[in-house]
Amino acid sequence: MVDRVRATDETINLIQKLEKKHGPLLFHQSGGCCDGSSPMCFPKDEFRVGKSDIYLGDIGGAPFYIAKDQYEYWKHTQLIIDVVKGRGGMFSVEGPEGVRFLLRSRVFTEEEREELQLSAT
Amino acid sequence: MHYAKPGTANAIVDFDSHYDNFIGGEWVAPADGEYFDNVSPVDGQVFTKIARSKEADVSRALDAGHEAKAAWAATSVADRSRILNKIADRMEENLETLAVAETWDNGKPVREALAADIPNAIDHFRYFASVIRAQEGGVSQIDEDTVAYHFHEPLGVTGQIIPWNFPLLMMSWKVAPALAAGNCTVLKPAEQTPASINIWLELVHDLLPPGVLNVVQGFGLEAGKPLAQSDKVDKVAFTGETTTGRMIMQYASENIIPVTLELGGKSPNIFFADVMDKDDGFLDKAIEGFVMFALNNGEVCTCPSRALIDESIYDEFMDRALKKVKEIKGGDPLDTNTMIGAQASEEQLEKIISYFDIAEQEGAEVVTGGNRKKYEGEQAEGYYVEPTIFKGNNKMRVFQEEIFGPVVSVTTFKDNDEALEIANDTLYGLGAGVWSRNINTAYRFGRAIQAGRVWTNCFHEYPAHAAFGGYKKSGIGRENHLMMLDHYQQTKNLLVSYSEEPQGLF
Numbered sequence: 001m002v003d004r005v006r007a008t009d010e011t012i013n014l015i016q017k018l019e020k021k022h023g024p025l026l027f028h029q030s031g032g033c034c035d036g037s038s039p040m041c042f043p044k045d046e047f048r049v050g051k052s053d054i055y056l057g058d059i060g061g062a063p064f065y066i067a068k069d070q071y072e073y074w075k076h077t078q079l080i081i082d083v084v085k086g087r088g089g090m091f092s093v094e095g096p097e098g099v100r101f102l103l104r105s106r107v108f109t110e111e112e113r114e115e116l117q118l119s120a121t
Numbered sequence: 122m123h124y125a126k127p128g129t130a131n132a133i134v135d136f137d138s139h140y141d142n143f144i145g146g147e148w149v150a151p152a153d154g155e156y157f158d159n160v161s162p163v164d165g166q167v168f169t170k171i172a173r174s175k176e177a178d179v180s181r182a183l184d185a186g187h188e189a190k191a192a193w194a195a196t197s198v199a200d201r202s203r204i205l206n207k208i209a210d211r212m213e214e215n216l217e218t219l220a221v222a223e224t225w226d227n228g229k230p231v232r233e234a235l236a237a238d239i240p241n242a243i244d245h246f247r248y249f250a251s252v253i254r255a256q257e258g259g260v261s262q263i264d265e266d267t268v269a270y271h272f273h274e275p276l277g278v279t280g281q282i283i284p285w286n287f288p289l290l291m292m293s294w295k296v297a298p299a300l301a302a303g304n305c306t307v308l309k310p311a312e313q314t315p316a317s318i319n320i321w322l323e324l325v326h327d328l329l330p331p332g333v334l335n336v337v338q339g340f341g342l343e344a345g346k347p348l349a350q351s352d353k354v355d356k357v358a359f360t361g362e363t364t365t366g367r368m369i370m371q372y373a374s375e376n377i378i379p380v381t382l383e384l385g386g387k388s389p390n391i392f393f394a395d396v397m398d399k400d401d402g403f404l405d406k407a408i409e410g411f412v413m414f415a416l417n418n419g420e421v422c423t424c425p426s427r428a429l430i431d432e433s434i435y436d437e438f439m440d441r442a443l444k445k446v447k448e449i450k451g452g453d454p455l456d457t458n459t460m461i462g463a464q465a466s467e468e469q470l471e472k473i474i475s476y477f478d479i480a481e482q483e484g485a486e487v488v489t490g491g492n493r494k495k496y497e498g499e500q501a502e503g504y505y506v507e508p509t510i511f512k513g514n515n516k517m518r519v520f521q522e523e524i525f526g527p528v529v530s531v532t533t534f535k536d537n538d539e540a541l542e543i544a545n546d547t548l549y550g551l552g553a554g555v556w557s558r559n560i561n562t563a564y565r566f567g568r569a570i571q572a573g574r575v576w577t578n579c580f581h582e583y584p585a586h587a588a589f590g591g592y593k594k595s596g597i598g599r600e601n602h603l604m605m606l607d608h609y610q611q612t613k614n615l616l617v618s619y620s621e622e623p624q625g626l627f
Contacts, residue, residue, distance in 0.1 A: 032385030033422040036385050088341065092341070102472060105479045
């Protein structure tokens, strides 16, 4: 089945490096101002995932979540998590490394959309 | 006019080689002695180093606040007000210095820092210096013998985490009301823009008693998180994005303290057909209102980043708007003729470009722009983007996410019902704009849009005397206006009986 979220090789390497420092990780896709639209990465037991979230898949062994209402607006696209040089990211664990996870996206093909809809029902 | 680059001959401002934290009225080196490089987005070069604080530094700052809080709370409102006014006066005397420092730190055009950021920041200190003196408690007569007295009391020591888009203005939005209300505060500037606040502190630090205002610099993970998480904080105020907003609420729930959150938006800017009824000043103003998407390089929580235009005027309106957009002068942010400067960080630049990519994939039409902008010379390594207009529909991702760049996504509507449906079809509700010559249309739309601020026949004005804050996922609480003092005060009720008779129950 087509992945709703995937990661570049560089991202997977970074996740492995960060896991050595911080233990098991999870991602939560942010929205809104400033660092909005950035994927945030936290120690797994630090961020409380709730009923309002949806699980999209694992990247580098870390589960990736997004708020359900945000997913409704984003679901026609595949989320591709990349790494760029940068600063910030609030409490996301990669900030001090001088890099940021960055979201890239790809619009699903018709076939992929059908496949995802089928699997959703 | 062109201001000299900081640190060169004739510069109005020079940055030190490094900056420490400001704790307990003194410059204090970070406990573990680490600093990080601070880059100017104007030229992409390192220009100073900033304290890379950790939990120990945050804790020290909070302790300084707690030591100072009793005396500051007991300081008369007249005296607190006088100090805030003096801060405003110092800022006004040094307006150009602060504006240039802000531009170098953030990349924004100095034209805007001079005309908007710094004057507005000054006014916030004056506004809260005023309203705190006019604020009244309450006296309620419950019955002939019983009176309820209501007093405003400060919360104690607040933690404030501010963003990088308006470093000094966001400082004033948070610091002025907190201090006016009698709180001490620990402020964590954004690590992308940590420099200009040091120039400000050098100007005003002698005016405040030690420990009332503390500034701890560093990365979000290392300094911001321990501040939000500390059991020594009595309230947290945050401007940023939704996931971190949730995290801050989660931490606050552990300590049972209040939070205020401003988490951004995707503001619709709605142009009704009657704006084109006449070719006059009002139409020029409406066109300028459209172009406001480029203010502050588009790095504004309330950027009018979705333009909704009545389909009957679309072609004519866009002709005019496009001409105006093409007149936006980009380039050296230190030149007062420059209208669009550098994006605040490299990551921000990458993010904007990633949206150009998704816009293309989703089939949005590029009306203008859509590329990184490269300059020769001093700005060659800076982070610049062309003002960009996409045309598409509200289901596209560029209509649903805050890009935080000089990018507007335009669509049309057939009638008022469709306009309202599109306007409210978003997760957010911070700002909105309504443009109409018909007061009834403007009023009804203003009330029906689910957003905290509806600019009506104007946009991007931020007077201290008007409440600002979000509906829906745009956050909790308000900033500006007298009412925001509520977010920085406790209510003390004394319920007093003047009866000398027992109640007769026992």
